Amino acid sequence: MSEHVDHGPGFYVKTWGILLVLFAISVIGPIAEIRWLTLITAFGVAVVKAYFVAARFMHLDIEKRYINYMFATMLLMMLLFWGGIVADIGAHRGSNWVRIAPSQVQAPGSLSQPKVNAMKVEQSDETTSEEPTIESEGH
Amino acid sequence: MGLVQPIATRRSATGIPTGKLAVWWLIGSEIVIFGGVLVSYIILRHYHADWTEEAAATNVWLGGLNTFVLLTSSLFAVLAHYYMEKRNDAKKASMYLWLTVVGALTFLVVKSFEWTHEIQHGYVMTKSLFWGFYYTAAGIHGLHVIAGAVIMGIIAIQIRQGKHYNRVELIGLYWHFVDIVWIFLFPLLYIAK
Numbered sequence: 001m002s003e004h005v006d007h008g009p010g011f012y013v014k015t016w017g018i019l020l021v022l023f024a025i026s027v028i029g030p031i032a033e034i035r036w037l038t039l040i041t042a043f044g045v046a047v048v049k050a051y052f053v054a055a056r057f058m059h060l061d062i063e064k065r066y067i068n069y070m071f072a073t074m075l076l077m078m079l080l081f082w083g084g085i086v087a088d089i090g091a092h093r094g095s096n097w098v099r100i101a102p103s104q105v106q107a108p109g110s111l112s113q114p115k116v117n118a119m120k121v122e123q124s125d126e127t128t129s130e131e132p133t134i135e136s137e138g139h
Numbered sequence: 140m141g142l143v144q145p146i147a148t149r150r151s152a153t154g155i156p157t158g159k160l161a162v163w164w165l166i167g168s169e170i171v172i173f174g175g176v177l178v179s180y181i182i183l184r185h186y187h188a189d190w191t192e193e194a195a196a197t198n199v200w201l202g203g204l205n206t207f208v209l210l211t212s213s214l215f216a217v218l219a220h221y222y223m224e225k226r227n228d229a230k231k232a233s234m235y236l237w238l239t240v241v242g243a244l245t246f247l248v249v250k251s252f253e254w255t256h257e258i259q260h261g262y263v264m265t266k267s268l269f270w271g272f273y274y275t276a277a278g279i280h281g282l283h284v285i286a287g288a289v290i291m292g293i294i295a296i297q298i299r300q301g302k303h304y305n306r307v308e309l310i311g312l313y314w315h316f317v318d319i320v321w322i323f324l325f326p327l328l329y330i331a332k
Contacts, residue, residue, distance in 0.1 A: 008225075009218055016214040023206055030199060030330050042326035050319045057217045057315045066153050067163050074167050078174035082182065089182050 007056075015056045022049050162309045166316045169283075173320050176279070180272045180327060193269035194332045196262055201253045202329035205246050206321065212242025213318040216291075216311040223307040229298045232307055236295035239314060243288035250281055273328055280324060283317050 026045040029038030055061040060068065092099050153160060184190050219235035222228045254274075264274040287310065294306045 007221075009221060012214055012217050012221065016210060019210050020207070023203070023210065026326060026330065027199065027203060030332060038330060038332075042330040046322050046326050049322045053213060053315050053319050053322070057213055057318075058312055064153060064155060066155070070163065070167050071170065074170040074174070077171055078178055081175060082178045085179070086182050089186060 012057070015052055019049055019052055022052075156305065158305060158309050159312070162312050166312065169316060169320075173276075173279070173323075176272070176276050177323060177327065180276065183268060183272070184327075184331070187268070190269045191332055193267055194328065196257065196260070197273070197329050197332075198253055198256070199329045201249055202325050205249050206325050208242050208245050208249070209318045209321050212239045212246075213315050215239040215242060216314045220308045220311045223298065223304055229301070229304065233295045233299050236291050236298075236307065236310070240288050240291050240295070243284050243291070246284055247281065247288075250277070276324055277328065280317070280320055283320070287314050287317055 022045045026042050026049075029035075029041040060071075088094075155163070215235045215238040219232045219239065222235065223232035262270055264271055291310050291314070294303065294310050297303045298307060
């Protein structure tokens with residue numbers, strides 16, 4: 001067990017109280033229906049809440065650095081994953097494919113005949129199939 | 140003569156007890172699992188403004204109630220650790236572990252009501268990509284809650300039998316991580332509308 005934990009129940013109850021206050025702040029944005037406030041209060045506060053739980057309940061603030069480095073590496077892996085896929089997901093067309101905007105899809109379940117059939121898809125030299133593949137990402 | 144095998148209780152390279160190091164590595168691998176799902180969700184959400192309409196169907200009050208339940212259960216888990224480590228009070232530690240289990244069960248009951256209501260209204264996993272992510276992320280998290288509750292119950296019994304006191308801290312670490320995952324799921328699935 002950890003040998004460095006000197007906090008008493010009062011410290012943990014106080015931390016819990018702080019977490020509840022942060023939780024209340026996180027729902028202010030949606031109640032006020034202000035989008036930028038929602039992004040700040042909900043996501044910004046989530047990071048702060050996670051920090052409090054990790055530092056004070058998991059005692060990461062006094063844990064050996066090895067563990068912090070390990071978690072930093074895992075978070076770096078997430079960043080690498082994000083960097084690797086964001087460009088493709090953000091693209092609307094590529095070699096022999098085009099992504100249909102949800103508003104252009106005729107009806108749920110009829111993706112085989114979307115309105116964009118008439119859309120001209122520029123085929124690259126690498127294209128070999130006769131019909132361009134059309135990908136839709138749902139609704 | 141019986142063969143006595145030494146039990147490795149502390150890793151020489153890190154100076155961290157074996158069980159605790161294992162839990163830290165488990166949490167590290169979980170970060171990548173949940174991180175992959177959440178990063179994919181955030182990127183797709185950015186390119187699908189229409190997901191706002193889908194997210195409007197989620198119940199922020201039930202999500203909020205479950206956030207409160209998990210935060211409180213995390214408090215019970217850390218108090219169980221405190222009473223076991225600092226006071227050597229297995230009875231009180233066991234009681235707080237059981238209170239944490241009650242928190243887990245409350246979370247699951249609220250979730251089941253929520254999902255039943257949503258499914259009855261046609262918001263099923265295959266309805267759209269948003270609901271696919273919603274059920275996948277919350278479902279994986281729910282499985283972790285179930286696993287945590289079962290293990291915590293076992294440890295609560297074990298420490299009353301005078302065994303495996305160190306496991307109170309280990310299950311606490313796992314439980315706090317489950318709490319942290321929900322801290323991020325709540326704004327992503329319920330608040331961002």
